[in-house]
Amino acid sequence: MKSANEIKERFDRLLEGFNNLEGLFKTCQIALRNFRTSILNEYHYFARALVDCCKSEVDAVREEAIARAEVALSCAYNDIVDYLVDNVRYFVQNARKEFWDARINDILNTYGYEDVCKATKEAEKLIAQSRKERETRFQKYVEFTSTDNFKKLVDFVQSLPAIEYACQLDNLSRNENNSKNLSLLRRALGNTTGDTSLPRFMLFLQPKFFCERTRSGNAFHLVGAEALIRLRIPGNGIDFLKPDDFLPLARASDISRDIDNWVRDSAIMTACDLKKNYRLPDGFDLSINVDPEQIASDDFVNCFSKHSRQNNVDGNVSIELIEDWSRGSNISNIDNISRNVNDRLGDLPEKTKVFIDDFGTGTTKFEYLAHIEHLAGIKIDRSFVEKLGTNKQAKYASLIQGIVRLANTCNLNVIAEGVEHDVQINALLDLGVNQFQGFHKELGVPVSVDTFKTKHLENYRL
Numbered sequence: 001m002k003s004a005n006e007i008k009e010r011f012d013r014l015l016e017g018f019n020n021l022e023g024l025f026k027t028c029q030i031a032l033r034n035f036r037t038s039i040l041n042e043y044h045y046f047a048r049a050l051v052d053c054c055k056s057e058v059d060a061v062r063e064e065a066i067a068r069a070e071v072a073l074s075c076a077y078n079d080i081v082d083y084l085v086d087n088v089r090y091f092v093q094n095a096r097k098e099f100w101d102a103r104i105n106d107i108l109n110t111y112g113y114e115d116v117c118k119a120t121k122e123a124e125k126l127i128a129q130s131r132k133e134r135e136t137r138f139q140k141y142v143e144f145t146s147t148d149n150f151k152k153l154v155d156f157v158q159s160l161p162a163i164e165y166a167c168q169l170d171n172l173s174r175n176e177n178n179s180k181n182l183s184l185l186r187r188a189l190g191n192t193t194g195d196t197s198l199p200r201f202m203l204f205l206q207p208k209f210f211c212e213r214t215r216s217g218n219a220f221h222l223v224g225a226e227a228l229i230r231l232r233i234p235g236n237g238i239d240f241l242k243p244d245d246f247l248p249l250a251r252a253s254d255i256s257r258d259i260d261n262w263v264r265d266s267a268i269m270t271a272c273d274l275k276k277n278y279r280l281p282d283g284f285d286l287s288i289n290v291d292p293e294q295i296a297s298d299d300f301v302n303c304f305s306k307h308s309r310q311n312n313v314d315g316n317v318s319i320e321l322i323e324d325w326s327r328g329s330n331i332s333n334i335d336n337i338s339r340n341v342n343d344r345l346g347d348l349p350e351k352t353k354v355f356i357d358d359f360g361t362g363t364t365k366f367e368y369l370a371h372i373e374h375l376a377g378i379k380i381d382r383s384f385v386e387k388l389g390t391n392k393q394a395k396y397a398s399l400i401q402g403i404v405r406l407a408n409t410c411n412l413n414v415i416a417e418g419v420e421h422d423v424q425i426n427a428l429l430d431l432g433v434n435q436f437q438g439f440h441k442e443l444g445v446p447v448s449v450d451t452f453k454t455k456h457l458e459n460y461r462l
Helices: 002-031 039-055 057-098 104-110 115-132 137-144 146-157 161-192 243-251 256-277 292-298 298-312 331-343 368-373 393-409 423-428 449-456
Strands: 201-213 217-232 283-289 317-322 354-359 375-380 414-417
Touching: 002 039, 002 057, 002 137, 002 414, 039 057, 039 283, 039 393, 057 104, 057 115, 057 137, 057 243, 057 414, 104 161, 104 368, 115 137, 115 146, 115 449, 146 161, 161 201, 161 217, 161 243, 161 256, 201 256, 201 423, 201 449, 217 256, 217 423, 217 449, 256 283, 256 298, 256 317, 283 292, 292 298, 292 317, 354 449, 375 393, 393 414, 393 423
Parallel strands: 217 283, 283 317, 317 354, 354 375, 375 414
Antiparallel strands: 201 217
């Protein structure tokens, strides 16, 4: 049993903790905006124990009552801290769901969310430890509530209404911008004359090269190009929007297929123009990106086949089948889409080549390798290539080597995307890859059709 002086010290410390809790509870009540029944119950248990302590003059009874009061008070502290942490967690989870289109991360960080995450971890650690240390948990909670971490938690929870309001404003602004941008896309689709005073879509081409080693070094030979869409805004003459800036919005609307069809038809007409005016290298093809759901639709392949045959470019326009099925809008129907894709690809013109884009990064459908008669090659994603020349080269070289072996077994070409450095080219050549795209000085960035003609086809002019 403790001495009378020790019991008095515990009692005084208990009263100090209670006084601290009163102020703490008022602060947190403002932050949490409602009571928690369990906290009120702890008040009741604490009050009862305190009364028992004050009524008795027997040290053993007083010590037992103080112990009960300490447990009740530490539970109240625990509930307040736990409730603050829960409010932060649930608010952020719900905000990410409700305001998915808002700049939620930027808004949260404006209110110090990164520091709050650290404070939350400290609080959760304290809660977990306190369950094992009942004798010292009260003092640990008192100490924690005086730290900066606790203050950050309280401040952040008090800011939740303001954060929610900021998310709502950002959503409204984005919806307004999305509405304007959709109008911009529709105007661009309607600009069939290429009027430079109006928004208009343009086709950009990124060259594809075959590389061979010679005595004097690596020699690069043009073998094709990839067609990429750009949106040009009238004004300063250089304001181009890349696909990542507008295609996600288009895919969420009713104009996505119209844009896909524009790319298809523009690529066919561009290939026709190149074939008429240039002596194109053997096997030259102009490829377009197509997602599986687009192929599975009734019209795309039929229109592609008809137009490419009519313009005599069915052997010069190829299809890059996007491997990332998440870009399709009906993921739950993926198996049905897969069957339709195989069927539709069989209806392509005999000369049309098909490539699997971003191989190894999406939902690989290996039946393509066996069932697509038109399959000509696979493209290694830049995420593999960029690791060459780094401390992860051995691992990714092994992965690329596996892809090359698979391609060789199926008699397919392999093209590497995102090639930027000599070390990557040499490593890829060692692995058996000899066709490249990328920003390397010997390759080339996407450019307008006119620039592509001047830069890459001048020596092929008829």
